[in-house]
Amino acid sequence: MGFLRVKKSEDLGGSSADPTAPLLEVDNLHVEFRIEDGTVRAVNGLSYTLGRGETLAILGESGSGKSVSAQAVMGILDTPPGFVTQGSVKFRGVDLLALNKKSKTYDHVVPEVRGTRIAMVFQDALTALNPVYTVGWQIGEMFRVHQGASRKEAKEKAIEMMERVKIPSARERINSYPHEFSGGMRQRVMIAMALSMDPDVIIADEPTTALDVTVQSQIMELLAELQRETGMGMILITHDLAVVADVADRVVVMYAGREMETAEIDDIFHLPSHPYTLGLMESIARPDVHVDRLTPIPGTPPDLLAIPSGCPFHPRCTYATERCPKEVPELESVNGSHSSACFYWKEVQVEL
Amino acid sequence: MGRYLIRRVLQFIPVFFGATFLIFALVFVMPGDPIAALSGDKPLPPDVVQALQERYHLDEPLYKQYGIYITNVMQGDFGTDFRGRPVVDLMKDRLPVTIRLALLAFFFEVVIGLTAGVVAGVRKGQFFDSLVLISTLIVIAIPIFVLGFMAQIVFGVKLGWFPISGYRQGWFSLMLPAFVLASLSLAYIARLSRTSLVENLRADYVRTAKAKGLNNRRVIGIHTLRNSLIPVVTYLAIDLGALMGGAIITETIFNLPGLGRAVFEATQAQEGAVVVGIATFLVIVYMIANLLVDVLYGVLDPRIRYE
Numbered sequence: 251m252g253f254l255r256v257k258k259s260e261d262l263g264g265s266s267a268d269p270t271a272p273l274l275e276v277d278n279l280h281v282e283f284r285i286e287d288g289t290v291r292a293v294n295g296l297s298y299t300l301g302r303g304e305t306l307a308i309l310g311e312s313g314s315g316k317s318v319s320a321q322a323v324m325g326i327l328d329t330p331p332g333f334v335t336q337g338s339v340k341f342r343g344v345d346l347l348a349l350n351k352k353s354k355t356y357d358h359v360v361p362e363v364r365g366t367r368i369a370m371v372f373q374d375a376l377t378a379l380n381p382v383y384t385v386g387w388q389i390g391e392m393f394r395v396h397q398g399a400s401r402k403e404a405k406e407k408a409i410e411m412m413e414r415v416k417i418p419s420a421r422e423r424i425n426s427y428p429h430e431f432s433g434g435m436r437q438r439v440m441i442a443m444a445l446s447m448d449p450d451v452i453i454a455d456e457p458t459t460a461l462d463v464t465v466q467s468q469i470m471e472l473l474a475e476l477q478r479e480t481g482m483g484m485i486l487i488t489h490d491l492a493v494v495a496d497v498a499d500r501v502v503v504m505y506a507g508r509e510m511e512t513a514e515i516d517d518i519f520h521l522p523s524h525p526y527t528l529g530l531m532e533s534i535a536r537p538d539v540h541v542d543r544l545t546p547i548p549g550t551p552p553d554l555l556a557i558p559s560g561c562p563f564h565p566r567c568t569y570a571t572e573r574c575p576k577e578v579p580e581l582e583s584v585n586g587s588h589s590s591a592c593f594y595w596k597e598v599q600v601e602l
Numbered sequence: 603m604g605r606y607l608i609r610r611v612l613q614f615i616p617v618f619f620g621a622t623f624l625i626f627a628l629v630f631v632m633p634g635d636p637i638a639a640l641s642g643d644k645p646l647p648p649d650v651v652q653a654l655q656e657r658y659h660l661d662e663p664l665y666k667q668y669g670i671y672i673t674n675v676m677q678g679d680f681g682t683d684f685r686g687r688p689v690v691d692l693m694k695d696r697l698p699v700t701i702r703l704a705l706l707a708f709f710f711e712v713v714i715g716l717t718a719g720v721v722a723g724v725r726k727g728q729f730f731d732s733l734v735l736i737s738t739l740i741v742i743a744i745p746i747f748v749l750g751f752m753a754q755i756v757f758g759v760k761l762g763w764f765p766i767s768g769y770r771q772g773w774f775s776l777m778l779p780a781f782v783l784a785s786l787s788l789a790y791i792a793r794l795s796r797t798s799l800v801e802n803l804r805a806d807y808v809r810t811a812k813a814k815g816l817n818n819r820r821v822i823g824i825h826t827l828r829n830s831l832i833p834v835v836t837y838l839a840i841d842l843g844a845l846m847g848g849a850i851i852t853e854t855i856f857n858l859p860g861l862g863r864a865v866f867e868a869t870q871a872q873e874g875a876v877v878v879g880i881a882t883f884l885v886i887v888y889m890i891a892n893l894l895v896d897v898l899y900g901v902l903d904p905r906i907r908y909e
């Protein structure tokens with residue numbers, strides 16, 4: 251896993267970072283959107299831990315709360331209507347969320363980690379980059395705002411960053427605008443911007459979904475390589491497990507804002523233990539995984555305004571019994587760090 | 603950027619000829635005989651009528667008259683009125699008032715309209731936002747001359763804050779008329795900039811700016827505002843024409859010796875040369891202003907420069 255550089259302890263939000271604590275600990279996170287039609291429960295008790303140099307994939311269908319959970323960690327939720335109603339997010343032992351006594355929700359109280367210690371890469375770099383500023387300006391802005399660099403210094407640093415993410419002839423392209431780049435190069439610009447402050451954690455929200463297949467793997471390789479160099483922790487949000495298979499160490503499978511299964515990447519492929527995970531794998535083509543048929547999961551993702559009782563997946567599940575709508579299955583250890591939130595994980599394994 | 607500008611300039615050529623020809627033709631078909639109007643009740647002797655007709659090319663077909671006219675205009679000669687006074691002299695006389703009025707109105711429009719719109723957009727759904735939405739709707743619903751009379755009665759007669767007629771106090775005399783002239787566009791600008799800002803605040807790049815760890819001020823002021831201004835600037839360009847058209851009504855209501863009132867008076871007196879001259883001049887001003895806005899537009903939005 252390359253060398254892991256341990257950054258020296260520093261003050262974050264008034265408390266001292268613990269150098270031995272995991273990079274990121276998300277515990278029992280709940281996020282809801284209070285809109286006119288009711289309460290959209292987007293994240294319902296998500297927990298995960300990210301260690302140094304580790305890559306965690308968060309997998310799930312559209313609307314399962316992947317992006318919203320990342321936004322809560324970053325402290326960039328649209329508030330209102332979005333609120334963290336429960337749970338904690340710890341960065342190197344420091345609590346990023348604090349209870350707001352008046353609203354009974356949690357505020358992100360350590361803004362100084364944003365962009366510098368925890369950085370984010372978004373899905374579609376064309377819309378995620380500002381169309382009216384040059385890429386050099388946008389990367390350089392990080393150095394100017396966070397390190398007080400002059401315009402000239404910032405530009406030099408931006409060129410360095412662009413070279414680091416292997417954008418050819420960076421010096422000449424520094425004054426180009428986002429729309430003048432190809433999709434892959436634009437995503438490299440985003441990555442350069444995210445890495446500019448040498449963050450401990452990078453959250454990549456479907457970084458390759460907007461790209462075509464060959465470029466996808468180049469970007470994944472680049473991310474993996476940069477991670478090896480820096481030892482940062484990485485969260486890869488995806489709805490396609492195949493894309494992250496070579497890069498991720500662990501996987502969290504999300505459904506209706508809840509964790510369905512979590513395991514090492516190999517275990518997920520070889521011994522999926524939740525009907526939903528099984529469904530996800532059957533809906534993607536992958537040569538090294540044996541599946542009989544390529545079928546999408548029947549039914550539609552749940553209405554987050556009225557999540558089904560019990561196991562939220564039960565209306566779409568072929569294993570469901572009368573127990574499933576009545577009782578919420580807890581995350582239960584299948585084997586070591588491999589856990590599944592299904593009453594019938596043994597039956598699921600048997601069928602394989 | 604250079605090619606973009608050249609293309610814009612070239613596009614102005616047909617616009618210029620089209621607009622001026624239309625104005626010319628419309629005035630030409632105005633009912634009534636200007637020579638008869640000049641003489642009053644007593645008919646002129648036929649040889650005088652003929653001399654006048656020849657002098658002003660009234661006996662030539664329309665397209666020929668236009669050709670002669672536009673050639674002269676391009677040499678800075680806008681013709682003379684029926685009393686023999688060059689139209690250019692009249693314009694020189696009246697222009698400063700109108701320019702001041704328009705500038706002041708434009709200033710109100712941009713400063714007040716934009717500020718109100720941006721603040722309302724940032725505070726979407728709060729009290730100030732509702733205030734802006736409702737008050738602008740009222741302004742939009744009321745015709746400009748009603749607004750003018752109301753302003754005269756309230757701020758001039760009742761409160762006595764501002765002069766309501768004439769140009770004796772210079773800039774100060776222009777405050778109320780400029781505000782009335784600006785009011786409609788001001789309301790549009792406020793609404794447009796509010797909507798544009800609210801829309802842009804939802805954009806992906808704003809989320810990126812937040813994720814970069816920038817403070818709110820920078821996220822809005824540097825990242826969102828410039829994008830939000832793009833449609834506003836486009837509107838400002840279109841609006842310059844409305845300001846000038848509006849000046850005719852406003853200058854008449856407030857009795858200001860500007861180009862607008864000159865056009866109004868000339869129309870009543872059937873002074874075709876004056877009407878066409880001033881209208882042609884306004885077309886030129888409008889086109890130059892548009893070009894400036896196009897440049898600004900290109901500066902604001904780099905995607906435009908290369909399309």
Ligand SMILES: Nc1ncnc2c1ncn2[C@@H]1O[C@H](COP(=O)(O)OP(=O)(O)OP(=O)(O)O)[C@@H](O)[C@H]1O
Nearest residue numbers: 283290292311312313314315316317318319328554
């Ligand atoms: N600003 C918002 N207001 C209301 N609801 C929201 C808002 N943002 C997200 N949601 C809701 O939260 C739920 C989870 O959204 P999220 O973006 O996290 O999904 P996702 O797993 O990232 O899906 P995708 O693969 O489509 O990106 C969705 O049902 C969405 O409608």
Ligand SMILES: [Mg+2]
Nearest residue numbers: 316317318455
């Ligand atoms: Mg998403």
